[in-house]
Amino acid sequence: MELSNPMREQVFATPGALLKGFDALELNARLAVETPDIYRTRRVVLTGSGDSWFAAKAAELSFWIDAEVAAEIRSPLETGRYQSQLYPRRELEQSLLVALSNSGGAARVAEAATLWRATGAKVLAVTRNDTGRLAGIADRKLLLPVPELPNAPGFGPYLFAVLGLQLLAIRFGEVKLAMTMDEAQALRGQLKSLLATLERVVADLDTPTQQVATALAGRRLVEFVGAGPNYAVAEYGAAKLLEASGRHALARDLEEWTHLNYFDNAPAEIATVLVVPAGSVTESRAVELLAYMHKLGRSLVVVGGGAAADLAHKLGHAVLPIPAIDERWSPLLTSAAPALLAAHLSALDGAAYGRGGNPPWDDSLTAATVQQSAIWEPGK
Secondary structure: OOOOOHHHHHHHHHHHHHHHHHHHHHHHHHHOOOHHHHHHOOEEEEEOOOHHHHHHHHHHHHHHHHHOOEEEEEOHHHHHHHHHHHOOHHHHHOEEEEEEOOOOOOHHHHHHHHHHHHOOOEEEEEEOOOOOHHHHHOOEEEEOOOOOOOOOOOOHHHHHHHHHHHHHHHHHHHHOOOOOHHHHHHHHHHHHHHHHHHHHHHHHHHHHHHHHHHHHOOOOEEEEEEOOHHHHHHHHHHHHHHHHHOOOEEEEEHHHHHHOHHHOOOHHHEEEEEEEOOOOOOHHHHHHHHHHHHHHOOEEEEEEOHHHHHHHHHOOOEEEEOOOOOHHHOHHHHOHHHHHHHHHHHHHHOOOHHHHHOOOOHHHHHOHHHHOOOOOOOOO
């Protein structure tokens, strides 16, 4: 199989793009929220759709650890039409809505930002589009310096959003005195150094993910399983497979898998990709689930390391190794595996990304499905 395809090329181009844009992104994160607004923020609510939701979930743990601020992830529909209308007003006024949209044009995200501003809450737009709809609604903006990349389901824009949010969390912690300036700068240096590691990870995973793609090509369903920040990676992996190849894919929280997916009546037809980095607090539970998955006859792939990877090797399953990394930052590395897997599976299938915009998917050509929806107004 020919290795080269636009999605693979985008994955390979992303580490260098992140490294080149790091200093600008760090400065943007430092200036994104004014100091008085950081002091007044008791809760951060992050919202976005698709890759933006995954990026928010991937960075949530960074806000808990580095910013020492309560953070939660909600869908734009819930954030706007429910939370903004029904949450205690005082809580909204002391919250910061971080609204993510790479294009800046997602209707539901713009709607949520509009509804939150109407309550008196502050809104921060995280976007690459300085003049887009979302940037015009928000109080402040964190611009993502995403360069032109090969046209394919997104990897670069998604990781720019993840990294931008992680840098924003550090800034919050620095201003709130959860850490010293020196400690904050050291964390920024560690994040920057991870980008060189990401470049090596992408290169090292390329051939193994191609081999896994070939082995899984006949499976009717691919499920991605993860926990914490790597539940976001599981969601991202399922989304990229749907976008890139049109294959049916889904994501499941690690614990919820035992309550739901465990009971599927055709386990031998399912490929399971388990994302669990070495040292994860969920590693022991992942090892238990691996034994169940193996007993059921699933085709298994472990993305990560540690005890789960060791058991997968012992049982004869594939492992896509990821170097040891702090769990809160692990999506920066673990996301490369599902992205490359989707790229290689779409190439094997000869699939057009997003079904090529052909009927009946032609509404997606103009982004009508996500950008041209009517904005809801309370009481109307």
